[in-house]
Every structure is written in structure tokens, then in C-alpha cells.
Amino acid sequence: MKYIHVDSVEPGEHLGKTIFASSGAILLSKDVQLTVFMINTLRRIGVTMLYIKDPNLADVEILDVISEETKQLVMKRMGETFDSIRSGKEINSRSFSISIDQLLEEVMKNKDVLIQLSDIRTKDNEMYVHATNVCMMSVLVGIEMGLSPGQLKELAIGGLLHDIGKIEYSCDDGSEDLRRHHTWRGFDVIKNKREYSLLIAHVAFQHHEHVDGEGLPRKLTGEQIHLYAKIVAVANVYDNLLFDLSQGRRMLPHEACEHLMALSGTKLDHEVLTHFLKTISVYPTGTSVRLSTKETGVVVGQHRGLPGRPIVRIVRQDANIKELEVKEMDLAKLTTVFIEQVLV
Structure with missing residues (x-):
């Protein structure tokens, strides 16, 4: 999943996390395919950020402290x-x-x-x-x-x-x-x-x-x-x-x-x-970032002792072989690489 601004959501994308009302009732369920009407309604009721499913991040689990x-x-x-x-x-x-x-x-x-x-x-x-x-x-x-x-x-x-x-x-x-x-x-x-x-x-x-x-x-x-x-x-x-x-x-x-x-x-x-x-994820999983290497990717993993040094997945399209090139950069190990900007 990726965590993006509602203005960046495209019709046809699938919701990654359920939206609840104040009563605890479900307003919109996880996995629902979003329509133009749904996206406009989310804006109207005050939603700004939400999780969207991404096939390139299907294996990425968003861990929550409480269910x-x-x-x-x-x-x-x-x-x-x-x-x-x-x-x-x-x-x-x-x-x-x-x-x-x-x-x-x-x-x-x-x-x-x-x-x-x-x-x-x-x-x-x-x-x-x-x-x-x-x-x-x-x-x-x-x-x-x-x-x-x-x-x-x-x-x-x-x-x-x-x-x-x-x-x-x-x-x-x-x-x-x-x-x-x-x-x-x-x-x-x-x-x-x-x-x-x-x-x-x-x-x-x-x-x-x-x-x-x-x-x-x-x-x-x-x-x-x-x-x-x-x-x-x-x-x-x-x-x-x-x-x-x-x-x-x-x-x-x-x-x-x-x-x-x-x-x-x-x-x-x-x-x-x-x-x-010590308890905060400085760069939450699903966040899009640009690194000091000028590459852009998505945070896919965390380190408890180093919350500011997450694991970032870079996905690129190789024009010659028409396949996706995927690599992960563990910033806890790559000490000279930094997150320059969070992309929202």
C-alpha cells in the first residue's frame, strides 16, 4: 500500500484501509474500488490522506499497534x-x-x-x-x-x-x-x-x-x-x-x-x-520519499532503534527490457544515503 493525498487518488484504485465513522460504523470498506463520486465525497467529509493499494507494494504490511x-x-x-x-x-x-x-x-x-x-x-x-x-x-x-x-x-x-x-x-x-x-x-x-x-x-x-x-x-x-x-x-x-x-x-x-x-x-x-x-515512525510505511541519490521510492520497512532510517523500495521501468527493476535500500546500513524529501 501507499499513503497518498486524496487529490492524488485516481478512480479505479482500491482503498487500502477501512474508513470508520465516529460511532465505529464502517463508512467505506478496505478493498473497495474507488469511483469519482467516492473520491469527491471523501474530500467533502474532510479526508485528506488515505491508503491505496499498489501492486508493486502488495507484500508490504502496514503494522498497527492496535487493530x-x-x-x-x-x-x-x-x-x-x-x-x-x-x-x-x-x-x-x-x-x-x-x-x-x-x-x-x-x-x-x-x-x-x-x-x-x-x-x-x-x-x-x-x-x-x-x-x-x-x-x-x-x-x-x-x-x-x-x-x-x-x-x-x-x-x-x-x-x-x-x-x-x-x-x-x-x-x-x-x-x-x-x-x-x-x-x-x-x-x-x-x-x-x-x-x-x-x-x-x-x-x-x-x-x-x-x-x-x-x-x-x-x-x-x-x-x-x-x-x-x-x-x-x-x-x-x-x-x-x-x-x-x-x-x-x-x-x-x-x-x-x-x-x-x-x-x-x-x-x-x-x-x-x-x-x-523512541516510539514514533518518523517516515511511516507507505510514504513516498526522494533520497539523496535523487531516486524516488516508498518506505517499506522500519527499524525500532533507528526510526529515521527506514527501508526504501525503488521501482523503475527499464525501457530496454520492458521490465520493472526493483531494489531495496536499507538506510540503516547505507549510512551516507539520506531522505531529502517526503513526497505527498
């Missing part, structure tokens, strides 16, 4: 949870807990897989996909930092619910009233739920605090910010850099990683960030 089935289940339970809060009903904490246990089990099993945030987002599902990704990334960082199973579950719940205050938060007049900030709203919602610890409420409360004391809502510094909130803060910023247009131009993963490093010790905790960067 599509688990993502679908978690998003469904999140939708139910948010609906309960909107209507003032009790949260079905048991079903929510079961979905989190399933997510944790898969993350633990796939903890050595580098994160590739390649979910196909729509205006309808973006809040749920964002929360699921923040949760997944936070748990992987927690594993790196040696947190216990109980702590990982608290962190996972905090990651999923970190933006829960947004479902009640509405401020169109630019007011800086901190009591209206979604972190206060989220804290107020979670702290009143007996099934969740106060630490989980503090993730919603503190994930916009900065270690230099310039964050919101209380301008906490360093050790005043709980570790869970520091972890969720890094995951939250990274996901927003890749997908949230309110941040400005959407960044590519390698650009986002550089941006995060520039925030180390000011906006983000240095130790947490160091662990986070």
Missing part, C-alpha cells in the same frame, strides 16, 4: 460515553473498561511496533480518532517509562477522556475566562465520577500545562504537573501537529518530531519526550 476492530470498539464506547454525559445519564463504565482492557492488551503485545498515525479522518470521527491515538501513544510511552499495569490503565483512560470537557465547552467571544476552558470542564466531569480516580481527572485538567509555567489553566510548572498529564500533553501535541488545521499547516511526521524537540524543556517535559520519540 481496526479494537479502534472501532473503543470509538463506539467513547461515543456512548460522550452521549451519556451530554444527556446527563450515568456512564456505562463496565463496557468502557472492557474496551480499554482490549486496547491495553493489544498495545502490550505490539509494544515494539513503531507508531504510524495513518487513520483516515473525517469531520465526523476526528475527535474520537484523536482521543484513541493520544491514548495509544500515551500507553506506549508509559510502557517505555516502566509504569505498572494499574498505572497504564489510569493513563489510558486519561488519554481517552483528556478532551471530554470540549463536549460542554463553547466560547465564541474569545473570552479568556479560565473557568470556561475545556480543561476545567473535563476535570469537573471526571472528578464527579466515582469509578474514576482523581488522577484521571487531573489528566483532563493539566494536559495543557507547560513545564515552564506558561500553560493553562493554572500555569503549573515542572513537578507540579502529574506524569500522566505530561505524557498525554506530548501525545496530544504530536497528533494535533499532524492532523489539526487549527495549528496551521499540517505537518509530516518528521517535521512534527523536529517541532516537538524544539519544545523540550519549555512546553513539554524533556524526559517524557525522549521516551516518546
Whole structure:
């Protein structure tokens, strides 16, 4: 598969990964042959990037930390949870807990897989996909930092619910009233739920605090910010850099990683960030790149210890013999070859 912009998709190509709605329902199934109408509809609902099948990359497997089935289940339970809060009903904490246990089990099993945030987002599902990704990334960082199973579950719940205050938060007049900030709203919602610890409420409360004391809502510094909130803060910023247009131009993963490093010790905790960067695929599998050799190819493999040095497949048409020439370049071994540009 290749990961390309929706404007580069041609009618007749086949979708590589399923697109889900916020409820977890399938909007468009993997393997479907795309039509002009489907492509235009994807643009209309806010899809920008998607996976497309490529016969030259048929053997390339996109490894995910959690399966599509688990993502679908978690998003469904999140939708139910948010609906309960909107209507003032009790949260079905048991079903929510079961979905989190399933997510944790898969993350633990796939903890050595580098994160590739390649979910196909729509205006309808973006809040749920964002929360699921923040949760997944936070748990992987927690594993790196040696947190216990109980702590990982608290962190996972905090990651999923970190933006829960947004479902009640509405401020169109630019007011800086901190009591209206979604972190206060989220804290107020979670702290009143007996099934969740106060630490989980503090993730919603503190994930916009900065270690230099310039964050919101209380301008906490360093050790005043709980570790869970520091972890969720890094995951939250990274996901927003890749997908949230309110941040400005959407960044590519390698650009986002550089941006995060520039925030180390000011906006983000240095130790947490160091662990986070070990879990990220800087050049995700399926990405088209141009090398310093001026050859273009597609990333087909990763190295856990060297996320910035992937394996790149070069496919060329030999005009004389009318056959495809295929070679793979392992940048972990070819130390003088570099990725010059990501092609989107």
C-alpha cells in the first residue's frame, strides 16, 4: 500500500484501509474500488490522506499497534460515553473498561511496533480518532517509562477522556475566562465520577500545562504537573501537529518530531519526550520519499532503534527490457544515503 493525498487518488484504485465513522460504523470498506463520486465525497467529509493499494507494494504490511476492530470498539464506547454525559445519564463504565482492557492488551503485545498515525479522518470521527491515538501513544510511552499495569490503565483512560470537557465547552467571544476552558470542564466531569480516580481527572485538567509555567489553566510548572498529564500533553501535541488545521499547516511526521524537540524543556517535559520519540515512525510505511541519490521510492520497512532510517523500495521501468527493476535500500546500513524529501 501507499499513503497518498486524496487529490492524488485516481478512480479505479482500491482503498487500502477501512474508513470508520465516529460511532465505529464502517463508512467505506478496505478493498473497495474507488469511483469519482467516492473520491469527491471523501474530500467533502474532510479526508485528506488515505491508503491505496499498489501492486508493486502488495507484500508490504502496514503494522498497527492496535487493530481496526479494537479502534472501532473503543470509538463506539467513547461515543456512548460522550452521549451519556451530554444527556446527563450515568456512564456505562463496565463496557468502557472492557474496551480499554482490549486496547491495553493489544498495545502490550505490539509494544515494539513503531507508531504510524495513518487513520483516515473525517469531520465526523476526528475527535474520537484523536482521543484513541493520544491514548495509544500515551500507553506506549508509559510502557517505555516502566509504569505498572494499574498505572497504564489510569493513563489510558486519561488519554481517552483528556478532551471530554470540549463536549460542554463553547466560547465564541474569545473570552479568556479560565473557568470556561475545556480543561476545567473535563476535570469537573471526571472528578464527579466515582469509578474514576482523581488522577484521571487531573489528566483532563493539566494536559495543557507547560513545564515552564506558561500553560493553562493554572500555569503549573515542572513537578507540579502529574506524569500522566505530561505524557498525554506530548501525545496530544504530536497528533494535533499532524492532523489539526487549527495549528496551521499540517505537518509530516518528521517535521512534527523536529517541532516537538524544539519544545523540550519549555512546553513539554524533556524526559517524557525522549521516551516518546523512541516510539514514533518518523517516515511511516507507505510514504513516498526522494533520497539523496535523487531516486524516488516508498518506505517499506522500519527499524525500532533507528526510526529515521527506514527501508526504501525503488521501482523503475527499464525501457530496454520492458521490465520493472526493483531494489531495496536499507538506510540503516547505507549510512551516507539520506531522505531529502517526503513526497505527498
